[in-house]
Amino acid sequence: MKISRLRLVHYRNYTDETVEFGDGIQLICGKNAQGKTNLLEAIYYCSTMRSHRTLQDQHLIQKEEASFLIDLSLQRGRQKEQLRVCVNEKGKNLFIHRNPILRVSDFIGEVNAVLFCPDDLQLFTASPKVRRRFIDIEISKLSRRYTQTLAMFQRLLRERNALLKQKEPDLVYLQVVTERMCACEMVILQQRHAFLNELFVFCQPFYSHFAQDDTSIGFEYHTVLDLDHLKDEQLLKEKYEKGLVRDQMSGQTNLGVHKDDVIFTIEGKNINSYASQGQKRTLLLSMKLAITAMIKEKLGEYPILLLDDVFSELDAHRCRQLMEVLPQDMQIFISSAQPIEQEMLAGKVADVFEVTDGTIQRRVLDE
Incomplete structure (x- = not known):
């Protein structure tokens, strides 16, 4: 299972941002309070239909907006799924391939994501x-x-x-x-x-x-x-x-x-x-x-593994141990506010994205 494309509209500090992801490790880098955790949170929300940081969906809607939207392209083997989550003050509107899903329990599990974050x-x-x-x-x-x-x-x-x-x-x-x-x-x-x-x-x-x-x-x-x-x-x-x-x-x-x-x-x-x-x-x-x-x-x-700020929680030895044990064929999102060098990844290849004030751009990892 992997996410190939993600669009966030009025979600937290994202006005309208679309990003395409690859296989394996996806490094989400940037300074604090730029939107790195918000990105991981949006993916996790699609998995569980709840945020890990707030019980109120209204807190996820960008200030002065009425709703947020998450469009997600999911690939499971050769099968592709288009998922949409739209949330406003009246509740959740869920879609799979543009077909409305009436029960939240029927949507949970379409995206399987496991999250590790410091608050855990x-x-x-x-x-x-x-x-x-x-x-x-x-x-x-x-x-x-x-x-x-x-x-x-x-x-x-x-x-x-x-x-x-x-x-x-x-x-x-x-x-x-x-x-x-x-x-x-x-x-x-x-x-x-x-x-x-x-x-x-x-x-x-x-x-x-x-x-x-x-x-x-x-x-x-x-x-x-x-x-x-x-x-x-x-x-x-x-x-x-x-x-x-x-x-x-x-x-x-x-x-x-x-x-x-x-x-x-x-x-x-x-x-x-x-x-x-x-x-x-x-x-x-x-x-x-x-x-x-x-x-x-x-x-x-x-599943998709979400590691929020994990490098700040572990010393260099534990970080290398973690990277060594991560499966090659699992899509893994790792957010980090500190510089990431290639040697920290224990030989694994990573796509790198820079988040700045709710915008996302791909960049090259430092040698």
Whole structure:
């Protein structure tokens, strides 16, 4: 999978900019606050239908404009796709080959992009909601069923919470909604656990490559059911029944997969209390590379890898280790505010683009 052409109209600081990309490494260079991260963000938005920097789509629209547009030409083997995303205050308008896509869940996954950025380190220290979002986004790249099931669960959860806030809710209907939620949760929690298991199988070799030792990495998955009962839908229903009075008193659903959390570990210990910043950064980068390998194995093609300001996060030795392990046949966007020399790329060829105040121009890499 690769992006051959990208057009941004009124997106962040881009007024109307079109750029064509090649295979392999695409270096996005320029000073700070010129639009490098905005470019990577636009690609990531097409993959997940959300920004990694803001929850408000309105923040992505250029000042004093009413909407933004992203046109993207995607090549998958010999097949070409034309994707369009247009966002205004009323919502998203999505198109594939000029045909409107009515459900966001049917658009997610057309562009498969994996992002590494400095703010990702918050994954380990932030609230459980952030870690759930990370898991949900990454599984959605692998399973459309998961995306649709999660969307259904979230609608049912909102409906159940609305019923719980009523003074005299219809208890029969409340039970129907709860049972439908349980069916969704069976899919969600099983896929989350399976994803985490597989992620760390793929992740360990990458971590060992960077750390140059046999340090073990892992996770603890905390969910509504014990790990030995992840397929016990009846047990989940019983938990909801036992918690009904509490839910009615609080006016919200107090248990379920929307409360899940995952703790990442090094040598069996919580990464937050045990690991250094360097170990956390190495684990995070290893996880992102593991996800690209998982996508390749399951879908038959590499995703697009977005590395935002990665060279400032790693020392020279780690940078070279990273470049050595990156696959030749994966399209990789690397943004950098610092000068990039050919020797930093470990022999790999790169297309270079200079971003200046929302304009993009191709240039030659320094020797």
